[in-house]
Amino acid sequence: MKRRQFLSLTTAALAAPTLFVRRANAAEPGAPLPVPEVMDVGPGSGNNLEAIRSTREFVAGVRSDTLGYSQDYLGPLLRFRRGQTANIDVTNRIDAPITAHWHGMHVPGHLDGGPQLAFGPGETWSPELPIDHPAATLFYHSHVHGRTADQVYRGLAGLIVIDDPDIDDPLPRDYGVNDFPLIVQDRSFDGAGRMTYDIGMMDLMQGFHGTEILVNGAIRPKLTVPAGLVRLRLVNGSNARMYNFSFTDGRTFHQVASDGGLLTAPISMTGLRLAAAERAEIVVDFSDRAAVRLVSTRGGSGMMGGGMMGNSGMMGGNGGMMGGGAEGSPLEILSFEIADARNPGPARLPEALPAPVVDLGEPVRRRDFTLNMHAGNMMGSMLNNLIGRDGQIMGINDESYDMGRIDLQVPHGETELWRINADMAMHPFHVHGTSFQVVTQNGRSVDPVRIGWKDVVHVEGPTEILLRFDKRAAADAPFMYHCHILEHEDAGMMGQFTVL
Numbered sequence: 001m002k003r004r005q006f007l008s009l010t011t012a013a014l015a016a017p018t019l020f021v022r023r024a025n026a027a028e029p030g031a032p033l034p035v036p037e038v039m040d041v042g043p044g045s046g047n048n049l050e051a052i053r054s055t056r057e058f059v060a061g062v063r064s065d066t067l068g069y070s071q072d073y074l075g076p077l078l079r080f081r082r083g084q085t086a087n088i089d090v091t092n093r094i095d096a097p098i099t100a101h102w103h104g105m106h107v108p109g110h111l112d113g114g115p116q117l118a119f120g121p122g123e124t125w126s127p128e129l130p131i132d133h134p135a136a137t138l139f140y141h142s143h144v145h146g147r148t149a150d151q152v153y154r155g156l157a158g159l160i161v162i163d164d165p166d167i168d169d170p171l172p173r174d175y176g177v178n179d180f181p182l183i184v185q186d187r188s189f190d191g192a193g194r195m196t197y198d199i200g201m202m203d204l205m206q207g208f209h210g211t212e213i214l215v216n217g218a219i220r221p222k223l224t225v226p227a228g229l230v231r232l233r234l235v236n237g238s239n240a241r242m243y244n245f246s247f248t249d250g251r252t253f254h255q256v257a258s259d260g261g262l263l264t265a266p267i268s269m270t271g272l273r274l275a276a277a278e279r280a281e282i283v284v285d286f287s288d289r290a291a292v293r294l295v296s297t298r299g300g301s302g303m304m305g306g307g308m309m310g311n312s313g314m315m316g317g318n319g320g321m322m323g324g325g326a327e328g329s330p331l332e333i334l335s336f337e338i339a340d341a342r343n344p345g346p347a348r349l350p351e352a353l354p355a356p357v358v359d360l361g362e363p364v365r366r367r368d369f370t371l372n373m374h375a376g377n378m379m380g381s382m383l384n385n386l387i388g389r390d391g392q393i394m395g396i397n398d399e400s401y402d403m404g405r406i407d408l409q410v411p412h413g414e415t416e417l418w419r420i421n422a423d424m425a426m427h428p429f430h431v432h433g434t435s436f437q438v439v440t441q442n443g444r445s446v447d448p449v450r451i452g453w454k455d456v457v458h459v460e461g462p463t464e465i466l467l468r469f470d471k472r473a474a475a476d477a478p479f480m481y482h483c484h485i486l487e488h489e490d491a492g493m494m495g496q497f498t499v500l
């Protein structure tokens with residue numbers, strides 16, 4: 001009897017989004033890709049970001065409540081120059097604390113925008129950032145403990161591009177012509193077409209998975225590109241979803257950069273996996289002028305092998321409701337149209353790239369991290385924990401995040417080997433303050449040439465990373481390490497450390 005009621009509820013829940021998807025198909029997808037406005041951030045005043053509350057019509061005629069940095073949803077693309085100082089004033093015009101964290105950038109803890117640097121309504125935070133990072137595609141987002149998932153979901157995130165005047169970038173680099181940033185996010189909408197973020201226990205466990213894919217804030221848009229080589233800077237800005245990108249005609253493309261900057265050489269591939277917060281720059285050849293689409297496989301949610309909380313069954317927020325597609329059909333991300341415009345970029349890819357070279361040497365110490373889906377108790381007591389401990393049910397090394405506790409003291413300038421594992425499920429593990437090299441993943445050694453410099457690594461088995469901190473972080477503004485499934489991070493799967 002109980003089971004029957006449950007099933008009928010589930011059927012109703014499935015029916016509603018399907019209705020909406022038909023409307024959305026008629027109204028939105030296929031609109032031109034929004035290309036973010038660029039803010040060149042150098043020394044001096046005048047670079048302002050204002051966190052605001054706003055609304056946006058993701059679906060024509062329907063306003064959704066949103067947050068943004070100086071715009072209705074997301075923020076401008078911040079362009080920094082290596083070797084320069086960048087001054088930026090971030091003002092909080094919403095009714096809750098926020099931060100601006102420069103994800104992936106090598107800056108000291110007090111400039112990093114982590115949870116300890118939250119600032120309240122009406123306040124302005126004015127960091128002076130010494131830009132000391134190789135050319136790369138990064139992003140920024142709010143990072144207030146317990147509110148990160150919600151604030152990022154509603155729009156407090158944006159793209160960062162770092163240029164290095166000392167390298168000769170041999171790749172397409174005419175912004176908005178043959179070089180495009182793509183922040184890919186999944187979002188859910190109610191029957192009326194309003195963006196929603198209602199998370200239940202299931203979403204908490206596997207991380208939120210939305211029913212629509214947005215690129216730069218538009219639902220499944222279209223991008224017009226010139227024939228020839230085009231660079232796409234992919235940022236997985238989703239709360240939890242992992243993508244397996246490919247093109248509908250199965251074409252080969254080349255990855256040229258990962259999280260921390262350029263690879264040593266373009267790597268050819270037909271599919272690219274990006275977990276939450278990972279980035280990759282790819283170069284795609286559109287010389288054949290064929291209209292293709294960028295798609296992703298479904299699935300790939302946080303739960304191991306789709307096991308306990310299977311991501312494809314009727315309980316999954318991940319299932320086959322998107323675009324009216326059946327289970328197993330790809331997720332539509334972005335469609336391409338080829339224009340007659342001249343492509344000012346190079347006609348072919350170079351064989352080698354000016355990748356950042358740093359020799360980390362041998363580690364002087366090792367540390368172990370276990371990501372816990374339940375810090376302390378098992379499933380049965382989770383609901384109690386949710387209420388009793390303010391949602392802090394997850395952890396690392398059996399402790400939920402505590403802003404008042406320093407978990408590690410890492411000496412400045414010493415190479416360490418970190419071994420990361422998980423007691424359950426898969427997690428994108430992120431470290432602030434540096435880029436790292438992945439040594440082994442899933443127990444197997446990896447080819448560093450294919451992986452490059454990372455600040456997020458997808459942990460699906462024993463994983464080892466090699467890292468060294470050249471920036472300092474004191475106890476009042478420590479660096480974080482955490483799962484970048486934002487629901488897990490907010491639930492306590494985070495720790496913090498000083499570098500002195």
Ligand code: C2O
Pocket residue numbers: 101103141143277430432480482484
């Ligand atoms: Cu993208 Cu700790 O952050």
Ligand code: CU
Pocket residue numbers: 101102103104430431432
């Ligand atoms: Cu970060």
Ligand code: CU
Pocket residue numbers: 302426427428483484485488489493
């Ligand atoms: Cu996680």
